[in-house]
Each structure stands twice: as C-alpha cells, then as structure tokens.
Amino acid sequence: MNTAARLSLYGLGLVAVFGVAAALSGALAPEGIATEWTTSQKETDMQQHSTAGAHADVTDDPGHGGHASAGTAHLGGLTISDGGYTLDAIAAPASTGEQGVLTFRIVDEHGRAVTSYETEHDKELHLIVVRTDGTQFRHVHPERDADGVWSIAWSWDAAGSYRVYADFTASGSDAVTLSRIVQVAGDHAPVDPQPSRLAQADGYEAALSGDLVAGEASELTVSVSRDGEEVTGLEPYLGAYGHLVALRQGDLGYAHVHPEGDAPQASETAGPDVSFAASVPTPGRYLLYFDFQVEGVVHSVPFVVDTTR
Ligand SMILES: [Cu+2]
The missing domain is CATH 2.60.40.10 (Immunoglobulins)
Incomplete structure (x- = not known):
C-alpha cells in the first residue's frame, strides 16, 4: 500500500475513533488525539449567541481569506461556522514529539461532509496553522478523500494553543475561512511579537x-x-x-x-x-x-x- 493510501486510511481510523468517543461524550479522549469536546460546545453556544448581527455590517468580499472591507472591524477566520459551512472537530496528535495525522471534515447545514470544492489559488483548501502567540506558522494543503475527509501527516514542534484555519470555497458558494482552536499539551513560553520587517x-x-x-x-x-x-x-x-x-x-x-x-x-x-x-x-x-x-x-x-x- 502506498503512503498516501495508508495516510488516508489512518485518517479514516482517527475519524472513526473520534466518532465513537464523541458518542460516549464525557469519556476520556483517546490517547494520542487532540480533541476539542470540552470547548466545542462552548464555542457552538457562543456562535449561536453571536450569530444575530454578526454579519450585519459586512460587505462580503469573496476573495481568498476573510471578509475584511474598509469601514468595518470585521475579519474572517474567527468562527467554526459561517456561510452554511462548519469546520468539524479536528483530530491531531495530542502532544509534541508524536507522529500522527491531522484530520477533519467540512460539513454543510445538514451535517453532511462537503465533497465538492472550487479550486482557489491552485488548491481546494488551504490550511493555516499558527500558535496563538503568532509563532509556529504553517500553511499546508491536506489531501481529501471521496468521503470529504481531509488529512495530512502531522506532528507538533511546540506545545501551546493553536488556531487552525481552513480557507476554501465549496462548489456554488462564496469563499469562507473557518477556524478552531486546538490545544497541544506541554509547557511553553509564549512569545510577544515585536515589529520586524x-x-x-x-x-x-x-x-x-x-x-x-x-x-x-x-x-x-x-x-x-x-x-x-x-x-x-x-x-x-x-x-x-x-x-x-x-x-x-x-x-x-x-x-x-x-x-x-x-x-x-x-x-x-x-x-x-x-x-x-x-x-x-x-x-x-x-x-x-x-x-x-x-x-x-x-x-x-x-x-x-x-x-x-
Ligand atoms: Cu494554501
């Protein structure tokens, strides 16, 4: 079996494990997988509370990456759900020094995985990962299988709290950037970024x-x-x-x-x-x-x- 096939099978395995664990909600997270169920419900609640007016002032710019437009303070990329699409739970290694796979799905309003995308900037989906202090940036392009599961071989170089952005255009829709926070166990010393050109x-x-x-x-x-x-x-x-x-x-x-x-x-x-x-x-x-x-x-x-x- 080639590496890509193994990776994608492994990705499916993780998703399967995740599905079972989520069904047992409250059970311990499977070892080796960074999960988000302690925060995802809170995020969902906040999302629902803020949905009412959150986009009232936005002139949507369907371009790559976010919806900034002059005269509003709105920036994209700060929500798990927008435009009818949701960045579903992300599975990834739980701590540093562990080789694994980062995997997730984009789901539609009915909870179905999205399997049809427009190509933007040569790719169907751009994945941006950055620690919340601005370090450890990565911009990568995972592979998608026919079931809409995105996966990429993954390990973390440093512990901390990360924001993971998925920037994509589902077929027939506008570009959207969704994100989730993923926690990576271990001690870390946050950096305070200073101006640097x-x-x-x-x-x-x-x-x-x-x-x-x-x-x-x-x-x-x-x-x-x-x-x-x-x-x-x-x-x-x-x-x-x-x-x-x-x-x-x-x-x-x-x-x-x-x-x-x-x-x-x-x-x-x-x-x-x-x-x-x-x-x-x-x-x-x-x-x-x-x-x-x-x-x-x-x-x-x-x-x-x-x-x-
Ligand atoms: Cu990209």
Whole structure:
C-alpha cells in the first residue's frame, strides 16, 4: 500500500475513533488525539449567541481569506461556522514529539461532509496553522478523500494553543475561512511579537516594505535575497510569485491579502520583489507570513508590522 493510501486510511481510523468517543461524550479522549469536546460546545453556544448581527455590517468580499472591507472591524477566520459551512472537530496528535495525522471534515447545514470544492489559488483548501502567540506558522494543503475527509501527516514542534484555519470555497458558494482552536499539551513560553520587517529562512533573506494603513488597501512589497544577491528565480506558487497571510494580533483575525500583477505562467520566474494589496480593518499590530518558492522548495518567513494609522 502506498503512503498516501495508508495516510488516508489512518485518517479514516482517527475519524472513526473520534466518532465513537464523541458518542460516549464525557469519556476520556483517546490517547494520542487532540480533541476539542470540552470547548466545542462552548464555542457552538457562543456562535449561536453571536450569530444575530454578526454579519450585519459586512460587505462580503469573496476573495481568498476573510471578509475584511474598509469601514468595518470585521475579519474572517474567527468562527467554526459561517456561510452554511462548519469546520468539524479536528483530530491531531495530542502532544509534541508524536507522529500522527491531522484530520477533519467540512460539513454543510445538514451535517453532511462537503465533497465538492472550487479550486482557489491552485488548491481546494488551504490550511493555516499558527500558535496563538503568532509563532509556529504553517500553511499546508491536506489531501481529501471521496468521503470529504481531509488529512495530512502531522506532528507538533511546540506545545501551546493553536488556531487552525481552513480557507476554501465549496462548489456554488462564496469563499469562507473557518477556524478552531486546538490545544497541544506541554509547557511553553509564549512569545510577544515585536515589529520586524526583516526575516531569514533556509539561507534566504526577506525584507518587507510599504505602509500598512487601516481601512484601505495597502501595498506591501517583499524583496527576497540570498547572500546579499537579489533572488530573481521566484517560481509561481499558488497562482502567484508568493503567498502572504496577515493575521491581526490580539484575535488572530484573518485579513484579506491578494497578490498584485498578472498571474504567472508555470515556467516564468520573477523577483526579487513581490507586491500585495493588504486590507486590514483596524489600527494595530499584524502578523504577516510570506511563502515563496525557489527551485521547487517552498520557504516561509514571518514579519510583524504595526499600522501607521
Ligand atoms: Cu494554501
């Protein structure tokens, strides 16, 4: 059996275990699986209480990642359920140092797993995982089986509380970003992110320029270099020459960012500059994560930026 098939079977196994455990509600969580039943009902209650007016002021922007629009403080990505879709329980390793699988489903209003998606930015679903202090960022693309179960091999590098976002467009619907909190057992020392516009990863340096202004589309440019030389071999990744995620510090709301310029052809390269338009609704500090690809390898660098107003 190949690895993908094994992984997907393992994913189904986890879901099956989860289903049984959920049915026994109050029973101990199966060992090795991070579960959320202690908080999920509370989240559901809060969701129901806040549903009445939560979207009253929103001009929906169906673009990739969230619903920020000028003049409102609303950001996407902060709810398990929106637009008729729900991010169902997430199963994942319970603690660090454990190799396992992260798996979940997106379900519709009738509780049925969604099995038909639109492709956005080259993928049906983008999974963003970040510890709530802004560290440990990952942007990955799980595999989906025919039953609508998404899964990806997973282990945690550090303990703590994580927000897991699923950014997707179900066929015939608008884009939506849903999230859940997942707890990873163990001691951890939270980081207080400080403004930073320079970052390194895997021998590359990245510098962020441009002012971030609340309430309007702000042009931000990332310049990539290596050993002091400009990198001009940035390859198309997710339909652009890089991908930028922006999260609001404080609630980790998911801001809308889109690449500027035409979508690249598969064989084209660019660099060292990649520009984006970022829309953040409120003044404050934002956590930015830039993913780029060179020679077939994806690298990720973090920035921390305060709005200028
Ligand atoms: Cu993605």
